[in-house]
Amino acid sequence: MQTMTSQQALMAALRRAMAADERVFFIGEGVATKNPELLAAFGAERVRNTPLAEASIVGCAVGAAAMGLRPVVDLLYSPFLMLAMDALVNSAGKLGALSGGQFEFPMVVLAQTGAGWAIGGQHNHNLEALFAHVSGLQVLMPSTPSDTAGLLTGALSQPLPSLLFSDIGLAHAPGDVNGDELLLPGCAAVRRRGDALTLVGYGKTVGHCLTAALTLQAEGVEAEVIDLRSLKPLDTATVLTSVRKTGRLLCVTEASGLCGLAAELCAVVAEEAFADLKAAPQRLTGPDAPALASWPLEQAAVPQPEQIAARARALMNTQPLNV
Template sequence: MTTLTLYDAVGAALTEEMRRDQTVIAFGEGIATKRHDLVQEFGALRVRNTPLAEGIIAGTAVGAAGTGLRPVIDLLFAPFMCYAMDEIVNSAGKLRFMSGGQFSFPLVTLAQTGAGWGVGAQHNHNVEAWFVHSPGLKVVMPSNPADAKGLLKAAIRDDNPVMFFLDIGLLYVPGEVPAGDVVVPLGKAAVARAGADVSLVSYGKTVLHCLQAAEALAGQGISAEVIDLRSLKPLDEAAILASVTKTGRLVVVHEASKLCGVGAEIAALVAEQAFTALKAPIVRLGGPDAPVASSYPLEQAFVPQADAIAAAAVRLCGRQRV
């Protein structure tokens, strides 16, 4: 095991995959500047900066993927993907199907998202649900460095386009990462903490908030199970249903707007397939339907915090705070 930040874990995955597979290339907004070690090892033909032109970057990646390369592109902040929606959604996500499976489009799009740096609404906007709703795309958002490395390795090896969201607030949080070629499969959730009374289902930084809430709930005699989705598409429905069937209560938490968010899909899944196991109504906690403030305190207020998560769980369990 070694200790890495999430940012460095992504770099480690890129390095290992580029050594393993000569078809892996990396380009995008400042990637050669930010990760100069990759340029030194693999050269400017495989690692290069691009103009700030997201549509051109994504379109180039689709073309490269269609000719047998495995591009990893960095579009920097998630809202900038608005400029590349046609290339990502209308081309990358659909062309394998439209070709009858004759071509594959193995590309990874990296983008930073979420609160933590006070970068303002045009840079901070959790848009992951947009891409979950887009056929042909896979969507990943890790909560820790070990998963970031393992999931990125899996994403690079996948023959489909993968949207890989990096939570800004977690980029420089250190964590233990296994040494060697450890691949975390896409579509497999993790039980971050086992429990029996209520299921807290989340992804990204709010997984850590759920873990903090679970610790506080334990002091009140409430055993909370925390499920880290890791992949939003494919979604590990079996893990969600198994947890809720065991606990009978569900709180879904994410930073993105609650309206039409991933939490709504999870709530619908449980209502349709595990309704008889429920002992209380499903609760969704998400961000408001509003642009994010650039003020750091207001930005933090936008995100469901541990206190709110714990309070929701207490209400579901029918207990009062001690």
């Protein structure tokens, strides 16, 4: 057991994957410069700096994956994914199905997202729900170093393209890492047990939900907290099991609420567990606005623990539905 940050855990998992499988290689903007130990261990053919040309980087990786290699691509920040949409969406996402299974794309694209460094809208944009709409892509966003390592390992073990988003606000948060994690996409984690209401989040909102749950506990309200970890595939079974027990759901995301993961979960719960609800499912999300390069304004756009607790109190005070 070691204590690592999410970035350290990610690189440790990548090193293990590269040592175990010579098909795995690492490319991106500055990856060799920033990871000299990987360069020394595996050489310039498998750890390559690239030009600042995202469409070309991902296009190269998609072609390599189609030919049987397992590329890991670092595009740095999530808005840069927009420059590689054709390769990600029309090739990696679709060609497996359009070719009748003749091609597979076992590749992982890394990108940082979310508030925490006040780097503005040029580098900060929570786009995860956009990619959940793309058939063929897996979308992952862990909240702990251990899950970061496990999801990278799990994604590389599958024949599907994955986007692994790292929450910038958690980049230097330490956590315990075993060193042999394997976490297949599609499995949420129950971080805290409770029977009064269900709080669901991913990335940094998981920690905010846990903090809010402690506040609520002092008031006699036991909240269950679920960490999605995988946004596509989405573990609706774990959420439904919890909501059928608690009867109340509050989904918390930093991303905008419009057509987002919170809206999807509220819809699933309304469709599948309506008879068990004591109140209408609710969501607490970020605004539909660009991120600002100001620490106070950036933080104001992220649902904070006190806001979560306040919304949970209101949800607890809602009159039961007439089912």
